[in-house]
Amino acid sequence: MLSAKPAALWKPQFDIMKQIIETTDIPQMEFAWNVAAGENGTTNLIFDRIVLLKPFSRGFVHINSTEPLAPPVIDPKYLSAPHDKFVLAKAIEYTRTLVNKEPLKSHIDGSILPDSTVQTEEDFVDFVNTQSRSEHHFVGTAAMTPRSQGGVVDPSLIVYGTSNVRVADLSIIANIPGIHTVSVAYMVAERAAEIIKADW
Secondary structure (H helix, E strand, O other): OOOOOOOOOHHHHHHHHHHHHHHOOOOOEEEEEEEEEOOOOOOEEEEEEEEEOOOOOOOEEEOOOOOOOOOOEEEOOOOOOHHHHHHHHHHHHHHHHHHOOOOOHHHOOOOOOOOOOOOOHHHHHHHHHHHOOOOOOOOOOOOEOOHHHOOOEOOOOEEOOOOOOEOOOHHHOOOOOOOOOHHHHHHHHHHHHHHHHHHO
8 A cells, every 4th residue: 555544445445345244144254273282292272263354454565765675664554443353352252152162161171362361352352452463365565456546556467657567466456355365366376477478
């Protein structure tokens, strides 16, 4: 994005996301259950990695220098949208409810993370604030949208203001697709190859 402030592109994105939440059964969360051995090798652990599939938080990447090899300024602004914290907190609370009911309850001795001191809605939000991690599904830093809305590339993947610079990675996706992004990366690469071949 060109600015850390709300860009023209964000409102259409948020409108689409709001419509999806209100009118469809498209999931907003991924509950990835797994098992592992504890540190001492005698304890069995079950864990639920909860993933927010459609975050409203938006960060930015900015050029910081005229030097081409200088690192950019990157701020993902994780959890900057209150909605994201609320939904993640509710998902963790929901997982707690699941494991406290049969058939799971009789197989679980207790909760490690979050521990039993996390009880209130505020506790769950605090837990989200301190324990959340990236799922590394970065998109949108060179969005394929109209330039007037803050877009960076056109439908031919050409960077606005240039004639021979293209972007062919997940940075062109304006809004995170709500799935693991590797399949989308393959799709972008295949489409980019078709576009470039057609231009040659």
